[in-house]
Amino acid sequence: MKLALYARVSTEEQLNGYSIEIQVDKLTQYAKLNDYEYEVFTDEGYSAKDLNRPYIKILLDRLKNNEFDGIAIHKLDRLTRSVRDLQNIVDYMDQNNLKLISLNESFDNTTANGRLTLTMMGAVAQWERETIQERVCLGVKQAALSGKIVGTVPFGYNYDNKTGKVSVNEEEAEVVKIVFNMYAQGHGSNSISSYIFDNYPKEFMNFGNTQILRMIKRRSYLGESITRFKDGTKHVIPNAYPQIIDQDLFDKVQEVYRNKKEVATPRQKKNRRIFTGFLVCGLCGNAICGSASGSASKNTTLSYRCSHKYNRTKCRCSMFNEEELEKAFVEKMVSTLKSVKEGAFDINVSFAKANNKEKLIKELNQLKNKRKKCYIAFENDLISLEEFKERSNEFKQKEEELENEINTLQDVAVPKIFNFECDDFPATWNNLERCDKIALLHDYVKKIEVSKLSYLTTGRRESLVIHDITFV
Structure with a gap:
């Protein structure tokens, strides 16, 4: 029998000395005592309000792939404090004859009484979480009504x-x-x-x-x-x-x-730009946005420019119009589809990021540990409030970026757009209405990396270059 051992602590629990190491130690002792094979999964600095946690997602995915015979936890609220999530997990485990083991509570998820006990425990855990939330909100409201400043002070x-x-x-x-x-x-x-x-x-x-x-x-x-x-x-x-x-x-x-x-010039549906939301600057990495050339009349040319062209960093990417972008996109698609047909396009290399989830999760947990140490340093007056805020905000921003990247990673798969024939793509694209071109991009394309250098920058006439297309 092989068990998935799961341990979790929230940021607040870390500060109060609720150690994830103690949970893991007790769980591994239990597995060894019963001669079970096991693998450990831990989420540090995450709340149990939902299942949006990196390692619980991996655990449940592998459970569905029949890699484990059950889950062992130190206490039920380590798994989840949501009755709905708990019920979904228990239902799945019942249907597949899997065991749910808690070291601190006694129940059997294979019997009616055991499932009732589980549901009641989950309801109590959810009630505790919601009660704490209500108390925090009430405390914030009372502080504000008493004249105290709530939250971070503004810039200045x-x-x-x-x-x-x-x-x-x-x-x-x-x-x-x-x-x-x-x-x-x-x-x-x-x-x-x-x-x-x-x-x-x-x-x-x-x-x-x-x-x-x-x-x-x-x-x-x-x-x-x-x-x-x-x-x-x-x-x-x-x-x-x-x-x-x-x-x-x-x-x-x-x-x-x-x-x-x-x-401000009102947006017109018929002039909606085809590539809005898909373009990234190949020179600076920032988003490329729409920009109207000429007057706000019927003859307005639909153009694009790097969002940092007139900003602080003053990107060197020149403005370009939609007509030349469409031409470059079709040419790039034809060459890509031709490479796929000839076997020269390495799908696994192009989509290697999809296998990078474990590395990103490890980096995320390291960041959470740093944020935990920052809390502890502040609590012990080792750093000032300003330094604490600065570090904490920096860690939080990086954590959110990593979490978003982890959530968007998918398994390696052949993009659907590779079903097109390279010779047919130009005619297919050119025969589409504007709204249908937008729909095609939403269905098949995630990102287009593009740039154009001006004559003043290079000393010669430069054409638009599409460096890479990331597919869905």
Whole structure:
């Protein structure tokens, strides 16, 4: 008999000394005592509210491939605190004569009474989780209603963890004032972002369009603290922050923002760009977005440009129109399909990333361990609040990126588009309506890496180049 031994701790439990090593030790002792073969799976820093955890997904996938005869856990809530998820797991294991073993609870998932016990335990675990959530939300609401600032203070301010007071960060406040003044004068977010990049320290390098548009809407700079609750209500605390922007300038900026939205050229369905959402710059790796050339009339040329062409990094990729992109795409598809037909296209190499899940999960767990150590260092006053926030946000962002990459990885498979004949593809594409071309891309293509260098950059006339196409 071979068991999958599963252990889990959340971030909060790690801080409270709830060790994953102790769980694994007890589980392995149990397996050895009963002469069971076993394999260990652990998820560190994950909540049990759902099954969106790297190693539980791998465990369940391998369980469905008949690699194990059952699952052993230290306690039921290590597996899940969701009644629905628990019921689905138990139903599957019952149907396939698999064992579910908990070292701390006694039940038999093969009997009616055992399944009832399991369901009740799962319901209690879910109730505990939801009760904790309600208490946290209530605590946040009470803190806000009592006049305390809830959450992270905005850019431009410092928060003293000991005194609970907020002060102005003079260096950041200077940037806030520049953003508001430049926007009031009619500068766009791209122009403001480039100015900040050229004139301020490197820590503001990621100060992009999104951050600027969020900043100009923040009433925090008028001194207000606004807390929004889950029930849709909000609580406003006047004079919670030292004022950085005066009311007249704030109102002027809101007026400019509204006017820009009103005069923006409305999107027309018939002019919808075919390749929007699929293009990545082959020079800098950032997204390529749509850009209208000419007037906003019927003769407008549908074009594309790198999102960082006029941004901080000023990418060298030139603007190109949809007609030349379509031509390059068809040529690239014909050459790719021809390579597949001749056996020169190595599918396994092109889709090797699909086998990279284990490596990414290991990297993710290492990041979670670093975030755990960061918490511990902060709790023991080894690092400041500012350093803790900076490190924690950095780790969290990297974790989210890895989790998204892990979730998008698929098993190696031959892309569906390879069923097309290379000689037939140009005619098939050219006979499609615009909406059908978009639908084809959504069905078969994930990403297109493309670039074009200008005459000024190379000294010669350059054509558009499609470096790579990633297929679904």
